[in-house]
Amino acid sequence: MAIPKSGSKSPVIVEPPDTAAGPEAVKSVYRSLRDNSGLLSGAAALLKMNQAGGFDCPGCAWPEDTEHRKRLEFCENGARAFADEATRKRVTADFFAEHSISELAKKSGKWLNDQGRLTQPMVRKAGADHYVPITWFSAFELIARTLNQLDSPDQAAFYTSGRTSNEAAFLWQLFVRVYGTNNMPDCSNLCHESSGTALSAVIGSGKGTVRLSDFDKADAIFVLGQNPGSNHPRMLAALERARQNGARIVSVNPLNEPGTQNFRNPQTLDGWTGKGTALADLHVPVRVNGDVAFLKGLCKAMLEAEAERPGEVLDREFIRAHTNGFEDFAADIAGTSWESIEQGSGVGQETIRAAAAIAVAAENTICCWAMGLTQHINAVANIQEVINFLMLRGNLGRPGAGACPVRGHSNVQGDRTMGIWEKPDPEWLERLGKEFAFQPPTAHGCDTVDTLRAMADGRIKVLVAMGGNFAGATPDSAFVERALEQCSLTVQISTKLNRSHVVTGATAIILPVLGRTEIDRQPDGEQFVTVENSMGVVTASQGRRPPPGPYLKSEVRVVAELAEATVGTRSAIKWRALADDYHRIRDHIAKVVPGFSSFNDRLYDDGQIELPHAVRDKREFHTASGRAEFTVHDISPPAVPEGQYLMTTIRSHDQFNTTVYTDNDRYRGVSGSREVVFMNMADMAAAGLQAGDYVSLKSANGSVLSGFAVVPYRIPPGCVACYYPEANPLVPFAAVAAGSNTPAYKSVPVEISALKS
Numbered sequence: 001m002a003i004p005k006s007g008s009k010s011p012v013i014v015e016p017p018d019t020a021a022g023p024e025a026v027k028s029v030y031r032s033l034r035d036n037s038g039l040l041s042g043a044a045a046l047l048k049m050n051q052a053g054g055f056d057c058p059g060c061a062w063p064e065d066t067e068h069r070k071r072l073e074f075c076e077n078g079a080r081a082f083a084d085e086a087t088r089k090r091v092t093a094d095f096f097a098e099h100s101i102s103e104l105a106k107k108s109g110k111w112l113n114d115q116g117r118l119t120q121p122m123v124r125k126a127g128a129d130h131y132v133p134i135t136w137f138s139a140f141e142l143i144a145r146t147l148n149q150l151d152s153p154d155q156a157a158f159y160t161s162g163r164t165s166n167e168a169a170f171l172w173q174l175f176v177r178v179y180g181t182n183n184m185p186d187c188s189n190l191c192h193e194s195s196g197t198a199l200s201a202v203i204g205s206g207k208g209t210v211r212l213s214d215f216d217k218a219d220a221i222f223v224l225g226q227n228p229g230s231n232h233p234r235m236l237a238a239l240e241r242a243r244q245n246g247a248r249i250v251s252v253n254p255l256n257e258p259g260t261q262n263f264r265n266p267q268t269l270d271g272w273t274g275k276g277t278a279l280a281d282l283h284v285p286v287r288v289n290g291d292v293a294f295l296k297g298l299c300k301a302m303l304e305a306e307a308e309r310p311g312e313v314l315d316r317e318f319i320r321a322h323t324n325g326f327e328d329f330a331a332d333i334a335g336t337s338w339e340s341i342e343q344g345s346g347v348g349q350e351t352i353r354a355a356a357a358i359a360v361a362a363e364n365t366i367c368c369w370a371m372g373l374t375q376h377i378n379a380v381a382n383i384q385e386v387i388n389f390l391m392l393r394g395n396l397g398r399p400g401a402g403a404c405p406v407r408g409h410s411n412v413q414g415d416r417t418m419g420i421w422e423k424p425d426p427e428w429l430e431r432l433g434k435e436f437a438f439q440p441p442t443a444h445g446c447d448t449v450d451t452l453r454a455m456a457d458g459r460i461k462v463l464v465a466m467g468g469n470f471a472g473a474t475p476d477s478a479f480v481e482r483a484l485e486q487c488s489l490t491v492q493i494s495t496k497l498n499r500s501h502v503v504t505g506a507t508a509i510i511l512p513v514l515g516r517t518e519i520d521r522q523p524d525g526e527q528f529v530t531v532e533n534s535m536g537v538v539t540a541s542q543g544r545r546p547p548p549g550p551y552l553k554s555e556v557r558v559v560a561e562l563a564e565a566t567v568g569t570r571s572a573i574k575w576r577a578l579a580d581d582y583h584r585i586r587d588h589i590a591k592v593v594p595g596f597s598s599f600n601d602r603l604y605d606d607g608q609i610e611l612p613h614a615v616r617d618k619r620e621f622h623t624a625s626g627r628a629e630f631t632v633h634d635i636s637p638p639a640v641p642e643g644q645y646l647m648t649t650i651r652s653h654d655q656f657n658t659t660v661y662t663d664n665d666r667y668r669g670v671s672g673s674r675e676v677v678f679m680n681m682a683d684m685a686a687a688g689l690q691a692g693d694y695v696s697l698k699s700a701n702g703s704v705l706s707g708f709a710v711v712p713y714r715i716p717p718g719c720v721a722c723y724y725p726e727a728n729p730l731v732p733f734a735a736v737a738a739g740s741n742t743p744a745y746k747s748v749p750v751e752i753s754a755l756k757s
């Protein structure tokens with residue numbers, strides 16, 4: 001089934017701006033509050049966002065700046081994520097009586113989201129084409145019965161999206177393991193899994209090694225494969241301050257994103273009236289998936305500089321005392337020709353040398369990265385090359401320097417810390433089993449891609465999803481939708497409607513939950529939850545807005561009641577009591593999860609917990625050898641068949657993952673349609689294409705997307721970009737990153753053909 005379009009208008013294309021934020025961002029916040037929550041109540045609630053005693057932004061995982069915290073510690077896109085949750089629109093039982101599921105399956109994701117908040121549990125009975133109301137009790141009973149009738153607990157999978165709080169996530173993984181499986185696919189498998197895999201192998205920890213304060217001490221910051229202007233706008237303030245302190249910024253990206261070029265901080269007078277701060281000193285227009293080649297070139301230039309000025313470039317002492325494999329690494333770099341580097345990266349030697357000069361002049365360097373590095377077949381290699389580069393000058397485990405994978409969803413890092421992982425560490429399972437007196441399953445479970453394969457093969461029959469949009473976020477949409485339709489039961493625990501509610505198993509259930517911004521009252525009083533940001537800092541988050549209806553439950557309450565119905569008699573765990581007062585869950589977390597001792601007390605005393613990090617705090621590397629590892633990787637430019645293009649998929653400025661707010665992308669100069677393909681002008685000329693021409697795109701899985709409009713753009717030749725999730729049907733299911741199994745959403749070979757007008 002083709003994914004319905006949000007509108008078939010032709011796009012309006014203008015020259016993209018060269019600056020991010022500024023007054024336009026403030027206007028956009030105003031519009032989204034006006035259209036969703038209402039201005040007054042929305043503005044009052046926003047004052048609580050990212051403040052002590054308030055709620056954590058439901059957007060990205062960039063840390064709050066507690067030192068320089070402003071009265072308004074939020075960004076345009078955080079405000080929009082908030083407004084989207086705070087909408088006054090409601091999806092009620094009448095809505096489902098009016099609209100059949102087959103009719104809803106023809107609506108775009110944007111239309112579904114625009115219908116408002118889910119308000120009561122609904123069921124689609126096998127063979128029916130409408131959802132009808134069901135009581136919470138009957139819904140839990142139906143799910144429990146189905147789960148308990150499976151031949152094995154491994155026939156069910158339990159997905160988690162990264163907005164889920166620590167408390168809900170901890171209880172969720174406990175329930176799933178008491179039930180008897182480690183089938184816990186999550187959005188992290190689609191996101192930063194490559195970072196975790198790469199970092200664990202070479203530095204002994206899967207998390208980033210910097211604190212926010214390190215940005216003030218850095219002399220150089222490399223931003224690779226990341227678009228902070230749209231996806232982590234509060235990071236621009238950290239880059240602006242770093243820049244004002246003299247740091248030099250290098251962006252490595254096939255697109256010259258306005259957010260890294262220039263920033264007009266809407267919280268300063270200059271941001272409203274002046275030109276703002278120029279951010280990147282150097283933009284490196286690497287070709288799509290040219291990063292390994294570029295990073296090897298960067299290291300080659302540095303090793304050559306060291307040969308000319310021995311002792312001045314490399315941190316020999318760090319390399320000797322803390323690392324393994326330098327000789328092999330250096331020999332491989334020496335044997336890699338500049339020609340292959342230029343060809344693989346698409347970047348000239350002078351630009352690579354200019355980037356190396358910035359790194360060599362810097363005492364302290366930070367590398368930040370996101371999906372531009374993690375979603376390729378060789379994504380793990382990308383990230384290990386970043387570590388090679390950092391290690392040459394000892395940029396790990398000291399202030400002002402380090403590795404900074406910038407996480408996506410606001411609690412995706414915390415969910416993993418809480419045990420949402422299909423490959424749990426045996427020590428973790430032992431502590432969990434001891435604390436709750438049960439035997440957790442030890443066999444590794446399915447991640448997201450393995451879950452899809454198992455559903456398609458009939459090995460997994462039930463999917464229960466804690467948030468997210470499993471159908472919309474995964475690759476190869478036609479394959480995924482067939483796999484979902486083969487399930488006997490799919491359950492979505494959600495706030496808003498999306499594709500996953502209309503492409504379902506034979507029986508489907510919707511369980512509506514409170515969002516993070518809403519008051520969560522339980523028998524023992526109003527509750528708060530906790531979240532972990534991208535830099536390992538855990539803070540409390542307390543909702544402040546009235547719930548959108550009387551029948552919604554909190555995520556924690558849903559997990560507790562589902563667990564009681566399903567496995568209530570299998571252990572002595574008092575599920576409901578845990579949900580009555582979340583302090584009780586945190587007391588268990590304190591005993592099971594390393595770094596959380598006296599969790600509740602420390603939250604009250606210090607307001608936050610910074611989790612320990614051996615590399616950052618002690619320059620210790622908990623790898624098998626006790627040292628950080630240099631690694632060697634092939635440049636291996638992706639095989640793009642003759643006449644095809646390498647497609648990357650990107651987020652616009654006006655979406656949060658599969659939730660599309662508008663069809664516009666202000667920073668890339670496109671409005672009115674998302675069905676566009678950004679193309680190099682020379683490629684367009686060679687193919688006889690003009691701006692606005694309609695084309696079809698076809699990939700190796702046989703999927704074809706038709707009617708996409710060509711947008712001329714400064715993107716390296718041979719590369720094109722389309723929006724996520726519209727382009728997901730083209731991403732072949734089997735194309736995944738070696739080691740992390742993350743879909744290669746950012747390097748998909750495609751054929752492009754002009755449509756005859």
Ligand SMILES: Nc1nc2c(c(=O)[nH]1)N[C@H]1C(S)=C(S)[C@@H](COP(=O)(O)OP(=O)(O)OC[C@H]3O[C@@H](n4cnc5c(=O)[nH]c(N)nc54)[C@H](O)[C@@H]3O)O[C@H]1N2
Nearest residue numbers: 060077225227231288289370371372408409648651656657
């Ligand atoms: N407003 C908003 N905020 C968000 C999100 C959102 O959708 N909207 N999503 C959240 C989530 S879950 C995540 S994971 C993050 C995502 O944040 P990002 O990773 O910034 O998002 P993307 O748009 O997927 O892609 C990032 C950048 O990678 C570049 N790129 C593409 N291919 C390549 C390549 O081969 N090499 C290099 N070097 N660069 C490449 C693209 O041009 C783009 O600038 O943001 C989080 N925050």
Ligand SMILES: Nc1nc2c(c(=O)[nH]1)N[C@H]1C(S)=C(S)[C@@H](COP(=O)(O)OP(=O)(O)OC[C@H]3O[C@@H](n4cnc5c(=O)[nH]c(N)nc54)[C@H](O)[C@@H]3O)O[C@H]1N2
Nearest residue numbers: 161187191467468469473494495496498649657658724745
């Ligand atoms: N082509 C392509 N595909 C991609 C990517 C890409 O760059 N390119 N990026 C990948 C990445 S990085 C990620 S993280 C995934 C995202 O994958 P997901 O996390 O699965 O998707 P989202 O779109 O964030 O999920 C949105 C839905 O979550 C629900 N929701 C929102 N808030 C809450 C809440 O507080 N509680 C609950 N229970 N539900 C809530 C709503 O129903 C909403 O419709 O997509 C991946 N897919």
Ligand SMILES: [Mo]
Nearest residue numbers: 191192408409
């Ligand atoms: Mo993500």
